[in-house]
Amino acid sequence: MDGAVEVAVACAPPVMVERGFPAYISPLMSTPSSGFSHSSTSSTLRPTPEQIEQQARVLASGSPEDVLRWGLSTYGKDLAIASSFSLEDCVVIDMAAKIDRQVRVFALDTGRLPEETYMCAERMRMKYDLTIEWQFPDRIPVESLLREKGLYSFRDSLDNRHECCGLRKVVPLNRVLASLGAWVTGLRREQSVTRTDIPSLEVDRDHGAIAKLSPLIGWSWEQVREYAQKNKVPVHALHDKGFPSIGCAPCTRAVAPGEHPRAGRWWWENPDSKECGLHPVHS
């Protein structure tokens, strides 16, 4: 393993950085016990796509905490966790908050979220003392859509569904990501037929070639639950009512035992189309 990269994974003390480690390895690394100091990362110091890819190869065999530690020490406040308050996202927040208690968290309020999501968000906010950066859709296009097509146009066609997800999710997400150097997701490979090939760290070429971290990518649902139980992570109430995947209220239903975890998302659609544009899949 390359020495410089090894340091990034192992979270080495600042003195090591002076020996010519790459600029993208922040000199202000920390440990959970010492408390985190944010790096002064700016866009000019962000890792290049090639450096992210190099680091991704190293982190491929690392733990979720290794991935988060690298992200937090490299990007500081230039990194944020995207949360829908699914158990995966809550576990990622727990892990990250133990490395940096000031970790940034943002959430998309589509206007159609279930009440249980707000309740879970509030529990997370209080437990980890988070300032959740809620993001709302632009008012005018959403109002126009509802006036022209009604409240449930997304049931009528895939185009209409993408139109709604575009306005309520994709545009607000793009707005946030345009200001970040890295974002963190709770994606796992077993969640979808379209997510089988994702690494724990990648270059997000759909969002300006920033870094996209998915620390739980290789974890099973059982591993996520076990971690949550052991670490007393708040659990979204819908998970215990048969919802393995959480989304907008009118587009998510409970699944039957043995059904695919994402069978309850846009259940009226073909499984191959079950993405909302937040995580585009390229063949």
Ligand code: SF4
């Ligand atoms: S999940 Fe449904 S309600 Fe939510 S943005 Fe997409 S189509 Fe609209």
